[in-house]
Structures are given as structure tokens and as C-alpha cells.
Amino acid sequence: MPGTSTTGAELRTARDEGIAGPLRVALTTLGCKVNYAEMAELAGQLAGLGCEVVPEDEPADVRVLNSCAVTLQADATTRQRLHRLRRRDPGCHLVLTGCSVDANPDRYLAAGSDGRPAVPGLDAVFANTEKLRIADHVAALAAGRGNPLRHLPPAGLRSRAFLKVQDGCDHRCTYCVVWRTRGASASVPEEVVMARARAAVATGHAEVVLTGVDLGSYGRDRGSDLTALVRRLLEDVDGTVRIRLSSINANDIPEDLIELNGDPRLCGHWHIPLQSGSDQVLRAMHRGYRRQRYLRVVEDLRRRDPDTELTTDVMVGFPGESQEDHEATLRLIDEVEFLGCHVFRYSPRPDTEAVGLPQQADDALLRSRSAEVRRAGAASARRRRQRAVGRQHRVVWDRVAPGEAHGLTDGYHEVVADPTTGTRTGRMQTIMATRVEGDLLRGTILPEPGGDER
Numbered sequence: 001m002p003g004t005s006t007t008g009a010e011l012r013t014a015r016d017e018g019i020a021g022p023l024r025v026a027l028t029t030l031g032c033k034v035n036y037a038e039m040a041e042l043a044g045q046l047a048g049l050g051c052e053v054v055p056e057d058e059p060a061d062v063r064v065l066n067s068c069a070v071t072l073q074a075d076a077t078t079r080q081r082l083h084r085l086r087r088r089d090p091g092c093h094l095v096l097t098g099c100s101v102d103a104n105p106d107r108y109l110a111a112g113s114d115g116r117p118a119v120p121g122l123d124a125v126f127a128n129t130e131k132l133r134i135a136d137h138v139a140a141l142a143a144g145r146g147n148p149l150r151h152l153p154p155a156g157l158r159s160r161a162f163l164k165v166q167d168g169c170d171h172r173c174t175y176c177v178v179w180r181t182r183g184a185s186a187s188v189p190e191e192v193v194m195a196r197a198r199a200a201v202a203t204g205h206a207e208v209v210l211t212g213v214d215l216g217s218y219g220r221d222r223g224s225d226l227t228a229l230v231r232r233l234l235e236d237v238d239g240t241v242r243i244r245l246s247s248i249n250a251n252d253i254p255e256d257l258i259e260l261n262g263d264p265r266l267c268g269h270w271h272i273p274l275q276s277g278s279d280q281v282l283r284a285m286h287r288g289y290r291r292q293r294y295l296r297v298v299e300d301l302r303r304r305d306p307d308t309e310l311t312t313d314v315m316v317g318f319p320g321e322s323q324e325d326h327e328a329t330l331r332l333i334d335e336v337e338f339l340g341c342h343v344f345r346y347s348p349r350p351d352t353e354a355v356g357l358p359q360q361a362d363d364a365l366l367r368s369r370s371a372e373v374r375r376a377g378a379a380s381a382r383r384r385r386q387r388a389v390g391r392q393h394r395v396v397w398d399r400v401a402p403g404e405a406h407g408l409t410d411g412y413h414e415v416v417a418d419p420t421t422g423t424r425t426g427r428m429q430t431i432m433a434t435r436v437e438g439d440l441l442r443g444t445i446l447p448e449p450g451g452d453e454r
């Protein structure tokens with residue numbers, strides 16, 4: 001689907017006077033890690049072009065919103081966020097892309113009589129397949145305005161590099177439109193992934209996150225698989241960098257991938273969407289695994305590495321979900337002990353198989369079930385954090401300010417610590433977790449072996 005856009009000459013800017021500095025671009029991401037990976041890649045391209053990539057809460061000349069449409073609520077969030085971004089920066093050039101565009105082509109891709117997007121307030125719209133053109137579009141805007149080129153590192157993105165290695169999905173979950181909007185699974189060639197991973201390491205990243213719409217199907221269209229890719233990354237990429245997998249379905253985690261969980265350079269953190277703990281509901285959702293399979297994968301991962309942390313997504317209120325089904329989900333959460341549990345309510349979407357199914361639970365019941373699942377998730381996360389106290393963790397620092405450094409452990413615990421002289425954004429250090437502070441672990445940074453405080 002083509003994008004609709006304005007030209008560089010039509011750029012409206014909040015900083016229109018005097019000599020132009022680098023074009024300031026803010027990126028906003030909603031939804032899954034694939035969207036985050038795409039925006040991280042775009043940030044790198046924009047920085048390479050000489051734009052200044054600024055945090056979302058700073059004034060910007062150009063704003064890009066990468067949207068999500070996994071539920072109707074997500075679509076509503078896209079609309080609200082567009083309004084908010086426009087209010088935040090009335091003069092900015094506002095660009096929309098992502099799944100909301102693909103799910104609502106009539107709304108977003110229609111052009112008005114002046115050739116601009118028909119939706120008021122939007123300056124340019126790109127379908128998912130057109131996303132790669134956004135950097136060129138912004139470059140044209142910068143050229144139209146006479147912005148000088150200035151090479152800057154992508155601000156705030158140096159600690160973790162998100163590599164999107166796969167797009168599309170061959171599954172057919174009955175509540176989902178993503179497999180329709182993104183199309184069949186397609187993998188980035190292994191050589192290209194390796195080159196991008198090496199480039200990420202060369203630019204100072206300490207962690208590479210592999211993402212995909214359906215990461216577990218990586219390589220199938222090329223006669224390969226995810227295990228082979230991860231193995232090659234662990235063998236070939238600089239030994240000081242760690243690898244993390246983003247979301248992966250339980251039915252896409254084979255034995256040989258589980259075996260790699262013992263490798264200290266592969267983060268012991270797996271995000272495995274659950275959706276429901278009931279086989280009856282999983283069947284109706286067309287999920288490719290059942291409760292026992294899910295639990296076995298978790299058990300096998302923890303057999304390889306007992307400190308493995310799990311995070312998940314749970315959908316509440318799928319049509320036909322009974323009280324018994326709901327309780328099966330609560331029991332599974334309790335049994336697995338997730339470190340993070342993203343809970344969302346089912347909402348019927350046009351163009352899905354589930355839309356025709358009769359909804360049985362009423363709104364109040366769904367609200368109370370969501371609250372119960374959240375409570376169960378929070379309780380299990382508290383137990384995992386408590387268990388992490390008194391242990392050593394490798395942390396990559398995301399933000400370092402005087403007196404306080406924030407980072408993430410291999411297992412995805414958020415950590416806060418007093419920086420040492422060697423603490424820098426993007427650097428990996430070892431901490432001893434001393435206590436829990438809210439949702440964070442408080443840690444003490446341990447001296448490097450040999451006392452090297454670089």
C-alpha cells in the first residue's frame with residue numbers, strides 16, 4: 001500500500017527562525033518489540049543522516065508514531081496519541097506508520113484534495129511495507145528546510161540494539177489481525193543479521209535483542225531456524241555482548257534452542273505469550289500449544305538455568321472463557337512465577353474469526369478477572385524479585401546520572417545502583433542485589449576482576 005505524504009517544501013517547524021540546527025526528530029512507539037526494533041533502526045538511520053533524535057518529551061520538528069492495532073483499544077490509543085502529539089508540538093510534522101495504518105487503510109491512507117492525508121493533523125502516513133521510506137522522507141524534509149548534517153549517536157539507544165530479524169506470521173490466531181496485515185513470515189537473511197549485529201557491537205551496544213512478529217518461525221522460509229541463528233551469533237559476535245530473544249511462542253521453542261539457555265551470553269529471560277492457562281480457550285484461540293506444553297517448556301528452560309526469568313501476555317475474556325478457565329490461568333501464573341505479566345482484555349476485531357463468537361462474560365466480570373490476573377502477576381513478580389536478592393547479576397546500564405544508574409539484568413530485572421567510576425550507559429557490570437525497592441532491585445556494583453575500573 002502506498003504512503004501519503006507532503007513534500008519537504010511543506011515542512012512546518014516549531015523552530016522556524018534563524019539558522020536551522022539539525023532537524024529534531026522524536027519517535028513514539030506503541031505495541032510490540034517489533035515496533036520498538038523498527039524505531040531503533042529508524043533512529044540509527046536518522047542519526048546517520050544528521051538528524052537529532054530526541055526523547056519523546058522534548059520539542060521536536062518531526063514526530064513519528066509507530067502504531068499498534070492488536071486490539072480495538074490499541075487502535076483507540078493510536079488516535080489519542082496522535083492528538084496528544086499534535087497538542088504537544090502544534091507546529092511539528094507528524095508522521096503515522098504501523099499496524100493501525102494497515103488495519104484501517106480507508107481511514108489513514110486516503111488523501112484529501114490537497115494530496116495530504118485526509119485525517120486532520122497528520123502530515124504523512126506510511127503503511128508497514130513503506131516504513132523503510134520514512135528516513136528518506138525525513139531527509140527530504142531536512143533538505144527542504146536547509147538543515148545542516150550533523151552526525152550524532154542515536155540518543156538513548158546505545159545500550160541495547162534491537163534487531164528485527166523476521167516479519168509476518170504464519171499462525172492464524174482467531175483474535176488477531178496482525179497475520180493479515182503483516183502477511184506471511186519472512187526472515188532477514190542470516191548474513192544480514194550477522195552484519196547488523198557486528199555493526200551494533202561496533203557502535204558500542206552491549207546487548208543485541210532479536211525481535212520479530214513471530215520470532216520462533218525465523219528461518220523457516222530459508223531452510224534454517226532460530227537455533228542456528230542464535231548459535232552463530234553466540235559463536236561469531238564479540239564475546240562481551242549478550243543476546244536476548246524477544247517474544248517467542250511456546251510451540252516454537254524446540255529442544256536445541258532450550259539447550260542454549262545455559263549459555264551465559266544468552267539472556268536467561270524468555271517472553272513466552274501465554275494468553276490463557278486453559279486448553280479449551282487456547283484451542284478456540286488457535287494457539288499452537290496447550291497448558292502442558294507451556295509448562296514443560298518453562299520447566300526445561302529452568303532445568304538448564306534455574307535463574308531463568310519468564311515474562312508473558314495474558315488475554316482476559318476471550319469468548320466462552322468460563323470461571324474455570326479463568327482459574328486455570330491464575331493457577332498457571334502462580335506455578336510459573338512470572339517476572340512480568342502484561343494483561344489485556346479481549347476486544348472483538350473486524351476481520352477476525354473470533355468476532356462472530358458470542359461474548360459470555362459481562363463487563364464487570366471481565367474487569368474483575370483482569371484485576372485478579374494483574375494481582376496474580378504482581379504477586380509472582382514480587383516473589384521473583386525477592387528471590388533475586390543476595391545474588392549476582394550482569395547489568396547493562398540504560399541511564400547513568402550522578403548518584404544513580406538504571407539498568408537491566410540478564411533476567412530482565414530493573415536495577416538501580418550508585419554508579420562507580422566505570423559505570424557508563426551501554427556498559428555491562430556485575431552487581432550484587434541487596435534489596436527490593438518497589439518494582440526495582442537495589443544493587444551494589446562489584447569491582448571488575450583484577451580491579452580494572454575503566
Ligand code: SF4
Nearest residue numbers: 169171173176178179
Ligand atoms: S502468533 Fe497469533 S497473535 Fe501473534 S501475530 Fe501471529 S496470529 Fe497474531
